[in-house]
Amino acid sequence: MVVAKASSPSAPSVNKNGFPCFNNGSTMPLSPNSIINLDKGDPLIYESYWKKMSDECTVVIKGWDLMSYLSDPSNVCWFMLPELRDGIERLHNVVGNAVTKDKHIVVGNGTTQLFQAALYALSSPQDPHPINVVAAAPYYSEYQDEVCVVRSGLYQWDGDAAMYDKNEPYIEVVTSPNNPDGTLRGPVVKSEAKGKLVYDFAYYWPQYTPITHQADHDIMLFTFSKCTGHAGSRIGWAIVKDIEVAKKMTTFVQMSSIGVSKESQTRVAKIIGVICNSYQNFGSMESELFFKYVRRLLRERWEKLRVVIEQNNVFTVAKFPRAYCTFTNESSETYPGFAWLKCQEGIGDCESYLGKLKIIGRGGKRFGGGPEYARLSMLSSDAEFNEFLMRLSNAKRERDLMY
């Protein structure tokens, strides 16, 4: 959370309102004294691709377009534009990462809203106690805040799914690839109690990880922010098997925000169309195919990061297994959107250590992990990433000076 970070010791530069200074998307080299903010996963890495494709993806919205609350009264999710629904189904068919056939799609203001919609849909006001919500540690740092924000009597946070042994109903969030650590995951709760699963597939796209199967679960969440990098559009979607759950999720989005921006919906539909057309048109230049292009950018960043980490002997980062990707028809590695750095013994608090290098990361404790870890965005602008690498490569010397 921005507000919380502002008072963190690792955020040395704040503005007059007490908020941290963010870097913009500039490609200009950064000064060695600037703050590198890799706390949020702002996906600026994608800008270079969309600059190339800017005209093809242009949307023009006239003054009287898109005025009504309603989009498609025949659909469970009545505020979803039909062209967005069609685009989402087409994209999953092209990529092969999720089954949409005989399922319902619910659009939301990002997966943040849809995660809360899923909790609402899977809980019941008739139950005497709030249902427990768990996720295997290290888990996405915001789940807990989102579950707890208004102290719901329908659901409550219960921490690490691996430790869950209550004989009470629960909801387990399965994040795969996982945020923060990039691991591929399935459910872990061992309890005999009745459990429901929500799959957060924000990063189950070919630039991050091999697509090994068409996921086919009751509730699957996806976000456009991490698929193409259009985070400012605030578009997420849920693929839902049970129509009653889809109806309840729709009701939640209705009661939270009476639907979702149509300007964003129409733009996302357009961009999805451009991506799918390029894959389904044999005349496309291979180097310009979206997932191939951004996968190369991510792979290059990970390769550079691993070289620096191996040289300076201050941090470690996990190796990921290779797998065959049904989308690219190649065997390849996972290149997560975040690096989950572990400091070597003796350093103690990884977030504080990075703070001394004027790098803002998010400490491991926020994820239900240890302080020796910190999460850092791999999706920043080139200028930020290059300066980040520079500072990490100097980290050994800094450590020798400090300890």
Next chain:
Amino acid sequence: MVVAKASSPSAPSVNKNGFPCFNNGSTMPLSPNSIINLDKGDPLIYESYWKKMSDECTVVIKGWDLMSYLSDPSNVCWFMLPELRDGIERLHNVVGNAVTKDKHIVVGNGTTQLFQAALYALSSPQDPHPINVVAAAPYYSEYQDEVCVVRSGLYQWDGDAAMYDKNEPYIEVVTSPNNPDGTLRGPVVKSEAKGKLVYDFAYYWPQYTPITHQADHDIMLFTFSKCTGHAGSRIGWAIVKDIEVAKKMTTFVQMSSIGVSKESQTRVAKIIGVICNSYQNFGSMESELFFKYVRRLLRERWEKLRVVIEQNNVFTVAKFPRAYCTFTNESSETYPGFAWLKCQEGIGDCESYLGKLKIIGRGGKRFGGGPEYARLSMLSSDAEFNEFLMRLSNAKRERDLMY
């Protein structure tokens, strides 16, 4: 709520998913057997104006525009585009309906989200009991659902503000002009307990009511949906005096949806600019000025409705006092966005009665009022409004047949 309405006895036509059939914005005459859905306040009346101004208001968004989560890190509301903030301030200065000087603006996904953000900001997890939320009956039907949706432990619904006599802290929502009945309002709670006020000014715009003063309260909510009719954009804003409240409201929007669609924000800023330019440019044709144009449309509808109601002797609707409008420099009446119809004695349930005329309204009980009332949108398309008038004018005969 759409889902709830589907099972209502007054919604005789539903589709295969059990959802009600909505009318589209067509200007084609409707068949006498069609369902006229005036349950929601979908502001289709505005389309004719924006068709005329369509090109001036066109926005063009390129593929790499607006990608980041962040908009203005120097602002409390870090996800708000600076041009939207400037536009909102300019619009209130032009209209003279609210003081923005020395205040903070928080943008949200409609006032629906900002209302909940205000409850979050004004309540405290340290308090032993949830704070009571009240509004004077008849109150906007959705407040209760929005307060209760996830059974918050921070705040709870306590009904009619006029009946509040507990010696416990409370939040009173003051809606003026009021939805559903169009009355001008101030706070009504008489309790000695400590109270906080949230002003819902969705309809405090010159087409609906004379602008009598610049409102200047701690928290004031506005929505673009009712200002210009762009409901599909889902843009609302709060004008907030206390920076700590503005920070907490921002945090709520962040935890609910990580901000607000930038596509919508940029388009709303553009449209506001067109409106303000026309008022500040002496060359503008007066008949094309936005508020003047739509006020005329609303006045004509209200005049027609009053003629029909007086003729058929089945319903009554309140008269509103005239007042001097500081924006138009004329004395004028209030023309609410909804008609709050009261059925004459003997009819009993107004919603059911309208249902027999195949008109979907929202019954008075949903607003904390009596069943003899129903709320009907005055903002529908011309085709719907004309057919609605036709059926009302036949209502007397229908009543004679039925009773």
